[in-house]
Amino acid sequence: MIHINNLSYQYPDGTLALDSVDMSIDKGEFVALIGKNGCGKTTLVRHLNALLTPTEGSVSVFGMDTKDKSGVWNIRQTVGMVFQNPQTQFVGTTLEEDVAFGPENLKLPPNEIRKRVDRSLREVGLLEYKTHAPKALSGGQMQRAAIAGVLAMEPECIVLDEVTSMLDPGSRGNVLDTIQQLHQSGKTIIYVTQRIEEILPLADRIVSMNNGKIEFMGTPHKYLASVESDIPAITNLMRKLKAKGFDVRDDVFAVDDAFLEILKACDKRKTETSDNG
């Protein structure tokens, strides 16, 4: 549904933020985009809803070219975007007014807006807070509100740009659960993050960027096999065990998988020692 062809982007001050990026995203896919600060992740995703348009190359969303001015509002309705700072994307004076902001811009009639607001708030689990002012909400609740605000526009694809980076661990878990539910309900998810650990169990595909270029693209397991540093603690443990001669896979990141691998390796050792003795 999204095709990025040979995309390059140069900021007005001359810095080349993206350098011939090629990528396609399928409907229903969960793609995690990772990389250091300033590697071009945010610049890349801002091309997906025409906030930025390519200096060279092209981006097409459901067959609509993002350079075509007439399709901009269709594209933004199809690809919703949630940002990092919960405070600065909350435009309403109450929760329900904020969620209504998108549908109001789409010029929907009041009863349809009401239906969508209530449905989206139920989906993110905030319906009971609908008349609350933003100051009565936590950071995590505000991020889920932002997700509801995007859902109310009924997009096909949701881009989340470092949405958990300003949250405490508890709220982060809630937001991630909400995102996982959206993916299960069939939405395409593009998730930008610097935290590898939170996204490995959720993503279908990892795309890693460096200096405006795509460095790696593949499954989470393949990704782990390809990197040396900056890996989850569990993977690190498995690598150390393997180095000590244990027969374990070193590309796992989930506690349960690691547990099974270690049990298997221990059983093997036992049978080996009893065979020898």
Next chain:
Amino acid sequence: MDELFLSYIHGNSSLHRLDPRTKLVALMIISVLLLQTFTFPKLGMFAAFFVLLAYLSGVSKRVFVRSIRPMLVFFTFIFLMHLFLTEGDPIFQIGVIRPTFEGLMAGTLITTRFVLLILFASLLTATTRSTLITNGIERLLRPLPLKRIGLSSFDIATMMSLSIRFVPVLLDNARQIRYAQIARGLDTRHNMFRTISTTITPMIRESVSTADELATAMESRCYQGDFRTSLFELKMRAADWGVLCGISGLAVLSFV
């Protein structure tokens, strides 16, 4: 600080249920009439009218007291200015200090008028949520040819509601910046000028970046700055027309 004055008080009185446009127009008419009032009996009638409406609204007295409080210094100033600077029969005289009976009359009349103005305004804000006020203003402005000066009534409504949303955020930012500067040894008591300059610079920078992020988020959600619908539907009912006719009738009578 957190309880902003002129805030909305949730309720379901007949005043709450009136269309915001009715209340806005009524407030405008009442304000004009008040400023045309020069006698105490007439002011008394306005005061009685206010008490009746306040009773109907079911809003507690505390709310109205709170809406007057921030203006007290201003009211006192106005009153004293009139008391001492009006020519007429002196009440007493000590040097150049010479309060007059005429001044006392004028001062009382004018401050009462201002107090009543604020009270009627707080009656509007206490019974109407801010979104509905902005929606009402938007609908009232819509027939005006604002396009000629490059604006639309929707722009104005959005600006108003964003101001309401972000004023507390900016105040909060300012407070945090001040704490950060105090933590780094700024003496806020004895160094007023430095306090202001070291607080304002980061505040402006922060506000600009907030505005930038906000604009990006709004654009992402298809904000186009022209016609948009609203979650809340405005509807003029029989009661609204009744109130408007009543108020206009009063206005005509008072001019005759």
